[in-house]
Amino acid sequence: METxxxxxxxxxxxxxxxxxxxxxxxxxxxxxxxxxxxxxxGAGKTTLLGLLLGxxxxxxxxxxxxxxxxxxxxxxxEGVAGFVDGPGLYPSLTARQNLAALAALRGGRDxxxxxxxDVLDQVGLTDVADDKARGFSxxxxxxLGxxxxLLAEPRLLVLDEPSNGLDPAGKKHVHGVxxxxxxxGTAVVLSSHRMDDLEALCSEVTILATGRVVFSGPLSKLxxxxxxxxxxxxxxxxxxxxxxxxxxxGVRVVEGAGEWRGAEALVVCALVPALDELVAxxxxxxxxxxxxxxxxxxxxxxxxxxxxxxxDGR
Amino acid sequence: xxxxxxxxxxxxxAAAVRRVSVARGYxxxxxxxxxxxxxxxxxxxxxxAPALFVAAVSxxxxxxxxxxxxxxMHATGWAGSLxxxxxxxxxxxxxxxxxxxxxxxxxxxxxxxxxxxxxxxRSPRRIFAAKAxxxxxxxxxxxxxxxxxxxxxxxxxxxxxxxxxxDGHLLAPSDAAGKVLLAWxxxxxxxxxxxxxxxxxxxALGRSPMGLLLPALVALAMQLAQMLPLPVAVRLALxxxxxxxxxxxxxxxxxxxxxxxxxxxxxxxxxxxxxLAYAVFVRRDFTNASYDGTGRRAxxxxxxxxxxxxxxxxxxxAVATPSxxxxxxxxxxQRSVAVAFAHLYRMQTAELxxxxxxxxxxxxxxxxNKGGGQRTAEGAGNDWRCVVSWHLPGVxxxxxxxxxLDITSDGRFVADGDGPKEVNGYFLVRTPIGDxxxxxxxxxxxxxxxxxxxxx
Numbered sequence: 001m002e003t004x005x006x007x008x009x010x011x012x013x014x015x016x017x018x019x020x021x022x023x024x025x026x027x028x029x030x031x032x033x034x035x036x037x038x039x040x041x042g043a044g045k046t047t048l049l050g051l052l053l054g055x056x057x058x059x060x061x062x063x064x065x066x067x068x069x070x071x072x073x074x075x076x077x078e079g080v081a082g083f084v085d086g087p088g089l090y091p092s093l094t095a096r097q098n099l100a101a102l103a104a105l106r107g108g109r110d111x112x113x114x115x116x117x118d119v120l121d122q123v124g125l126t127d128v129a130d131d132k133a134r135g136f137s138x139x140x141x142x143x144l145g146x147x148x149x150l151l152a153e154p155r156l157l158v159l160d161e162p163s164n165g166l167d168p169a170g171k172k173h174v175h176g177v178x179x180x181x182x183x184x185g186t187a188v189v190l191s192s193h194r195m196d197d198l199e200a201l202c203s204e205v206t207i208l209a210t211g212r213v214v215f216s217g218p219l220s221k222l223x224x225x226x227x228x229x230x231x232x233x234x235x236x237x238x239x240x241x242x243x244x245x246x247x248x249x250g251v252r253v254v255e256g257a258g259e260w261r262g263a264e265a266l267v268v269c270a271l272v273p274a275l276d277e278l279v280a281x282x283x284x285x286x287x288x289x290x291x292x293x294x295x296x297x298x299x300x301x302x303x304x305x306x307x308x309x310x311x312d313g314r
Numbered sequence: 315x316x317x318x319x320x321x322x323x324x325x326x327x328a329a330a331v332r333r334v335s336v337a338r339g340y341x342x343x344x345x346x347x348x349x350x351x352x353x354x355x356x357x358x359x360x361x362x363a364p365a366l367f368v369a370a371v372s373x374x375x376x377x378x379x380x381x382x383x384x385x386x387m388h389a390t391g392w393a394g395s396l397x398x399x400x401x402x403x404x405x406x407x408x409x410x411x412x413x414x415x416x417x418x419x420x421x422x423x424x425x426x427x428x429x430x431x432x433x434x435x436r437s438p439r440r441i442f443a444a445k446a447x448x449x450x451x452x453x454x455x456x457x458x459x460x461x462x463x464x465x466x467x468x469x470x471x472x473x474x475x476x477x478x479x480x481d482g483h484l485l486a487p488s489d490a491a492g493k494v495l496l497a498w499x500x501x502x503x504x505x506x507x508x509x510x511x512x513x514x515x516x517x518a519l520g521r522s523p524m525g526l527l528l529p530a531l532v533a534l535a536m537q538l539a540q541m542l543p544l545p546v547a548v549r550l551a552l553x554x555x556x557x558x559x560x561x562x563x564x565x566x567x568x569x570x571x572x573x574x575x576x577x578x579x580x581x582x583x584x585x586x587x588x589x590l591a592y593a594v595f596v597r598r599d600f601t602n603a604s605y606d607g608t609g610r611r612a613x614x615x616x617x618x619x620x621x622x623x624x625x626x627x628x629x630x631x632a633v634a635t636p637s638x639x640x641x642x643x644x645x646x647x648q649r650s651v652a653v654a655f656a657h658l659y660r661m662q663t664a665e666l667x668x669x670x671x672x673x674x675x676x677x678x679x680x681x682x683n684k685g686g687g688q689r690t691a692e693g694a695g696n697d698w699r700c701v702v703s704w705h706l707p708g709v710x711x712x713x714x715x716x717x718x719l720d721i722t723s724d725g726r727f728v729a730d731g732d733g734p735k736e737v738n739g740y741f742l743v744r745t746p747i748g749d750x751x752x753x754x755x756x757x758x759x760x761x762x763x764x765x766x767x768x769x770x
Contacts, residue, residue: 053433055600074436081433088430092349105334105342105434148430 004067006031006156006187007052011061014047021047023211024061029187029204031155034178036198037191038299039208040307045160045191048208049084052076052158052189066155082158082189087145091134095125095144098133102148119147124173138165146174150181157181159190163197175201195300205299209307222302230254230295231275233266236288241266244281250274267295334435339444340451346421347414347452356410357452360459365467368394372471382480382561382726382758388751390475391468392490396564398464399497402457403557407505408533410456415512416526418449419595423521428600442595446513446588453509454502461498465491478753479564480760481650482657497560500573503580507553508533510587511620517591517598518616540724543693546641546763547632549724550575551624553583558724561760569762575635579627586623590616641763642721644682644691647698650759651717651729652680655702658753662737665745665753671707678704682719696720700729713737715754725761 007029014022022044029035037045050056051063054076063070068077089098099116120129123143128136133144142162149157162174178188178201192198198205199219206216215222235241245251245266251274254267270278275292282289294301347353371378371387372394378384382400386393422428435441477490485493508529515528536554549555556576562569594615656678663671682700684691691698698719703712716732731738731754738754 050429053429054436055429055432074432074438076433076436083433084429086426088425088427090346090349090425090427092351093346097345097349101342101345102434104345105338107334107338 003031004064005029006033006066007035007189008064009051009061010063012048012051012058012063013060014044014051014056014058020211022051022058025208025211025213027206027213027216029156029189031187032182032185033204034182034188034190034202036202036205036299037189037208038193038195038198038205038303039191042210043208043307044211045208046084047211049082049158049160049189049191052156053080053082053084055084079152079155080158081149081152081154081156082160083145083149084158084160086160086164087141087148089133089136089141089144089148091132094130094132095120095136095147096129098144099148099151103151106152115151119150122150122173122177123147124170139167139170142166143170143173146177150177154181155186157186157188157190159188161192162190163192163194171197195297195303199297199299207303207306214306215302219299222298227305228252228269228271229298229301230267230269232291232293232295233268233289234264234291235266235282236290238264238266240285240287241282244285244287245278248274248278248281251278333437333440336440336443336447339435339440340447343418343444343448344451347418347448352413353452356413357455357459360406360410360456361463364395364398364460364464365470368398368464368467369471371397372468379756380728383477385756385758386478387468388472390477390487390490391470391472392465392474392477392487392494394468394472395461395464395494396497398460399494399501399560402460403501403504403554404537406460407457407501407557408508408530411453411505411508411512412526412529414452414456415449415509416516416529418445418513419516419591420519420521420525432600438596438598438600439592442592446591449509449513450506453505457498457502457505461495465494477564478658478661479566480561480654480758481565482654482661482753482757482759483566484657484661485564493563497563500556500560500563500577503577503584504554504556505580507580507583507587510584510591514587514591514594514616514620517595541722543640543723545632545639546637547635548628549641549763550635551579551627551631553580556580558726561726562762565760565762569760569764571635571764572762575631579631582627583620583623587620590619635764637763637765640693640723641765642693642723642725642761644684646761647682647691647719647721647727648680648700650727650761651682651700651702651719652678654729654757654759655680655715655754656704658757659704661753662743665743665750667746675707676704678702694721694723698727721761725763727759727761729757729759731755 005028007027009025009027012022012025013020025044025048027048037048039045051058052065054070054074057071057073066077066079070076093101096116099119103116117126120126123146125140125143125147128140133141136144142165146159146162149159163171166174182188202219204218205222207214233241242253245253245268251268251270254269268278279289279292368387377387378397381397383393383396387397422431431441432438474487476487477485479485511532512529515525519525519528533554536552539552540549540558550572556573559572559576562573656673656676659676659678660671660673680700680702682691682698684695685697686699689697698721700717700719702715702717705712715734715737717729717738718732719727719729721727733739738752741752741755742749743752
């Protein structure tokens, strides 16, 4: 039997009084995928995540979650977990008590012991399991919120900016958990303003602007659809690299952009095929390439390109 | 654009949606409430402080005689519990209900946990039921604590002795125990009304401190109203009247009508305010993270219906109990004073080891006026004066004693003896075994505000 998509939304519209938060949004998320939701503030990300969690119903359009139609608020099927606008934690309870209370609420008897320890370990909070949540930093709260969601053994995990406040160790834990969940078949939808996180985690993204989808698809497609990007180029022979770049069709040297690393740094603007040609020529000329990376990530560049016109147009 | 899935799909989707039961939600809410240090503190205080207070005060030479039953705290352990009950109705219970019920919904706004809770429970109705039941449980725990602790402290410190009622008659220890218990049970009704108002404030006003303070403010307003010369029907229709009308249990016969009305009105308010809180809650848009109370809707959905309810209860009480004016008339005052004097005279007679007399033999009567007869003998005031007359078997002369009365608007009075000294002019009487408190020197009583038919 074919597994239904984790999320299938068509023409979702949601308004708050006069404000159109979502305007004809389509969204598809397959099981086992991590889907990023990107957009400027007020683009409708949290509203969309709230619909996926079942907090509200769309004013119009159709929404299927885990194969079940969802036409009214709080009717999301079992298997959906997550949080929007930060995790809901009770500061007077310890991390373990928060999870135990939630597990008891959901009726999972086993979750009180082994599963709680397991999810605390997964998010790296074992050492502070018996500390009151009142004293937790934002990053620890995010991880505890993720642990609470994991207790539900979700098939669709919805997370609103889960990377907020995470230190490198916390980020590693969270990324590890999300990657493992996806590998096990869980669909993850997360929003973030941290493009590096999304690029590291997501196979697909949806970019929202003023409640509308301006892009949805794999990251590779986004990169292909991008126009020219600025790339930072560090080589063993900057002078030769500059000469070769200037002589390659479709490659333009951005003057003055590489001063932060002195004369050895070079910033070139090009499409991916032209950049490939430049790399081949550098190799042929025996110039060692020490670093070649986009100055701004493709996702961030796409984000800026796709969302700024709408913002400017407001 | 038209919705393709906005029609109810319960049949299609019901199997996949699993809502949390009210019982589980109730346990979850209790865990959250009990984890708060301030809730633990007030529970501990309610279960220990009254016992310590009653035990300490009962052993002092100076008793809180300005408090109802305070003057009898040295005589029986049950008086202390009633002193605490009087204080609880005035201050403790409104504040405690504010602390518990006034915060039970607002806490989620403060912590930003509504969405989390909704995703977990998936039913605002069940969340409301669980929260209301959890709040009710804690409020009951506090009331039971106050009752048990105060009674336990009194019994341990003073003992299980007869209690002097508000008309001077003596209640046997078992009778006193039953009535003290019943009095505490009766104040549950106005306590529940305040708790329900707290729920309404908590739901309607969100994280605003006004939600937390609402029960205390309503209780304060009701106390102020009780001090005003309001018509009886208005007084009885206030949801807090049972905080006062339990006094009627300690007369013989018990003044049950005002008590029953007070309890009924309290329960009606509890149900109505809870229903309004529910109506406001289920209409709330939980997707709006910046929600901070319903504002104008709080007035239309909360305050206006309660104002209408007050009007309706006033009308109902006025129709059911056709008592006009203040309810404090000359006949009632004279009857109350005479009955109390007769009972207490017998007590004094026993203290003095004189031959026992019955109330019938004493044939006590009282002649009372207000303002020295210059004013209409009607209503509250501290300018009431009564001359009490009685007879003794085989004695031709008629005994007389004078009392100054301070009657409050709720019908309670303190009679202060004005002589003769041997009868009621001094706080001690000389008995064969030494000086003893004079029961006729000062005594508490109350006038039933509703019209009654005089007995006998």
